[in-house]
Amino acid sequence: MSKIYVLDTNVLLQDPYSIFSFEENEVIIPAVVLEEVDSKKRYMDEIGRNARQVARMIDGLRETGKLHEGITLENGGEIRIELNHRSFHQLQEIFIEKTNDNRILAVAKNLSLEEETKENGKQVILVSKDALVRVKADAIGLLSEDFLSDRVVENDHIYTGYINVFIDTELLNRFYEKGELLLSDIANHPFYPNQFILLKDALGSSSSAIGMVDQNAHKVKKLVFDHDHIWGIKPRNVQQTMAVELLLRNDLPLVTLIGKAGTGKTLLALAAGLMQTEDFGDYKKLLVARPIVPVGKDLGFLPGEKQEKLRPWMQPIYDNLEYLFNAKKPGELEAILAGMGSIEVEALTYIRGRSIPDQYIIIDEAQNLTKHEVKTILTRVGEGSKIVLMGDPEQIDHPYLDAYNNGLTYVVERFKDQKIAGHVKLVKGERSGIAQLAADIL
Known part of the structure; x- marks a missing residue:
């Protein structure tokens, strides 16, 4: 028996093509979801891009029929914009405020009650990436699921x-x-x-x-390389030895590293990049970038020039560089970097649209990238460049990503059978005993 799936807004904003993921079942998009998508379409980030994509797709479907009556999809399913069933009567004693989440729950609940009165009524399921919406659905006796097709x-x-x-x-x-x-x-x-x-x-x-x-x-x-040390850094465990092998191999232009905080991802990547840029001359420049998730990818409200704005968010990179250069005095690292001229630390926002040839590129905190964003970055890698993507899939700040659908995991899985790519998961923390213990038990 076919089912009815009611989609929450976050499902569409995470994956605009999610409406085609429900096979020969009926997909319901409440009118309030269209309002929420419309409010996001002016955003200049991944959420805004997805909102605009959803709008174009639904507009294209409109040409084949009336959306409020239902349109048959190519996969045999049906999509319908729900304008009715907006009565809040069933929920007003449970959820007093008419928030958008509660209005979506009301649509799903009313549909479910209507189907129960039919002889061959369909099962109604609310699909949401929001755990609390699923908890609310359970509280009112409504079936709910997470959207897992993007994993x-x-x-x-x-x-x-x-x-x-x-x-x-x-x-x-x-x-x-x-x-x-x-x-x-x-x-x-x-x-x-x-x-x-x-x-x-x-x-x-x-x-x-x-x-x-x-x-x-x-x-x-x-293994090819002698791992005694790279820029004064010596691998401390077998996974770090593997990572160094990947980082120093010129025949592997794509390397991915995942691991908890303190496993040495950033330090090893920087040391390998400096060795190949400064000592071996294999690359013209070392470019280090990371996404600026905590400020919503907008640095405009911070005072000062670009580098002054970037400094708080790039500090983990600078901490590792200070260690590698043994820079202990204030301003010493800045003087070293200015003198070398071959090291560039950037926010990911500023490398979009660039073509980057003959460079050793390190993308830190890549788990906060979406599939589209990581594709955008990899397609900018120029001839003769090497790119290293690293992060911890368990530490994600992006509202619509998790350990199994983020851009870093996406690259790891898609490239694991490719000749040009290498990957290793670092498991042992080497920062300090307390850091390892905290990572394990907190």
Whole structure:
């Protein structure tokens, strides 16, 4: 039996194409949702872009029929703008204020009551990204769901970039001697290009080795780089060793790093970028950027010039640079950066629309980017550039994103089988004992 799905505004603003995700069921958009979408269409950010896209799509559907009567979609479903069922009588004793959320709940509830009077009435389900709206729906006996079609992965199945494989001692010795093994000799399941393999002795000895799958996914080979130190930074655990390998490889123009706070993502990326820009000369410039989510991507209300405005939000980057340059005096780091001229720290707002060739690009806090935003950034990467996207999918400030539908997770999953990309998940905090403990238990 087909169902009726009533969409909350946040579903459309998160994914304008969500109306096509409900197969051969009926999709209801309450009139109040159109009002909310209309109020967002002037925003100059991702939400505004999605609001305008929703408006264009619905306007296009209008040409095929009357929206208030229902229009059949190509997937066999139906979409209808609900102008009736706006009575607040059923909810006025529970929710006194006629907020937009409560008006949407009223539409869904009235539809549900109407369907219950029919012999073959349909099941009515409210779809919302807002947890509290779903809680309210449950309180009034209304079925509700989160919108999950925009998720790249389910639950905790985000690609880690490495795998443990137990092999015979003979194979492990052969890997030490030759520096490579055929993947068919160690396991019969498929591997991804540039995936790391922790080779361990099947007999339980302490012997082990780190290998990396070649780009054709035929062999596992020893790591290329000597990881004694990069700009005075030495990897402290096996995942950091993997990260350094990816960060220093010129044949991998796209690298993604995920991990909790204190796992060393930013410090390692900056050290690798400085080494390849200043020491090796592989790139002309090191460009570091991060999204400015806390101020709504608008710096206009802060006093001072652009760099003065940026400083509070870029401070985590500057903290790591001060450590790498051993700059302890006030103004010392600024003098170093001004003298070098090859390091640029920017807000992500200011690199939109640019073409960026021959640069080592680091995008911090990439988990706060939407799929569209991360696509916009990656399509700006010029010839000869390398881009590093990093962040913690568990720490998201964006109102419509979560650990499973953000731009960083999207890139990790889409590029895991591509030859030009590498990924690793950092798991152990190295900032300090208290930082690691806080990340684990708080």
